Amino acid sequence: MAMNDYNMNAFPTTIDAPREETASLLAKVLGITSLGFLITAIGVATAPPWGTLPGLIIVFGLVFGISFTRKASPTLALGLFLALTYFMGWQIGPLIQHYIRNFGPGIVFNAAATTAAGMGVMGCIAYLFNINYRRIAGIGFAALLLLIIAGIASMFFRFLSPDMFSWLTLGIFSLLTIGDFARIRAGGDGRSAVSLALSIYLDAINIFLAVLQLMGGRRSRS
Incomplete structure (x- = not known):
């Protein structure tokens, strides 16, 4: 993406679609996302203990598949997305099962409820204020890249605690x-x-995992 994509003047923050159209789009997005979370729950419940790495590889492959098919075949892209949500359950399933074994199912429920509430608040913020989403995306992805680099470096130099990493991810x-x-x-x-x-x-999954890590860390220290 060109650098001038993040120019505030070139891309004003005013709404450029009718309210009815955006409401319909939001309803479709939330419907698809909600179905995806339901399928992820099934994936978590059926995830084998060794499912993290295969799930990660398949999820990455499906992300690329969706990017190539989203315009040519929306139906195929939807099918790939639903498959992705199932294998995301494989990827995160062993971790969630670890938290359930050590702290009980309540911690997972609380993390999921906190994530849902937070997503609702953030959605309201986006709809109440004019926000330059291109600039937000540029800042967010740059920060995410730096966090990934810091996380890798911290594996060797130990300067980033798990809680700090989770707060930054959140x-x-x-x-x-x-x-x-x-x-x-x-x-x-x-x-x-x-x-x-x-x-x-993907935003919600990463927020959920960060919240789960923070809740688990707090219980471990109590």
């Missing part, structure tokens, strides 16, 4: 979530409902 994906909801409010920026649902879904 902040970055909260920013990206606001940007993604603002994009929907502005009409989707030419993206399909499946592509937008994928962004919201």
Whole structure:
């Protein structure tokens, strides 16, 4: 993406689609995302203990598949998205089962409820204020790249604690979530409902895992 994509003057923050159109798009995105979370729950319940790495590889492959098919075949893109949500359950399933064994199912429920409430608040913020979603996306992805680099470096130098990493993850994906909801409010920026649902879904998954880590760390110290 060209650097001038983040220019505030070149891309004003006003809504560029009728309210009825954005409401319909939001309904489609939330419907697809909600179905995805339901399938992820099934994936978590059926995940084998060794499912993390295969799930990660398959999820990455399906993300690329969706990016190539979202315009040519929206139906196929939707099918790939639903498959992705199942294998995301494989990827995160062993971790969630670890928390359930050590702290009980309540911690997972609380993390999921906190994530849902937070997503609702961030959606309201995006719809109440004019937000330059392109600038938010640029800042968020740059911060995410730096966090990934810092996380890798911290594996060797131990300067980033798990809680600090989780707080930074939570902040970055909260920013990206606001940007993604603002994009929907502005009409989707030419993206399909499946592509937008994928962004919201991945935001929520990362926020959920960060919240779960923070809750687990607090219980471990108590």
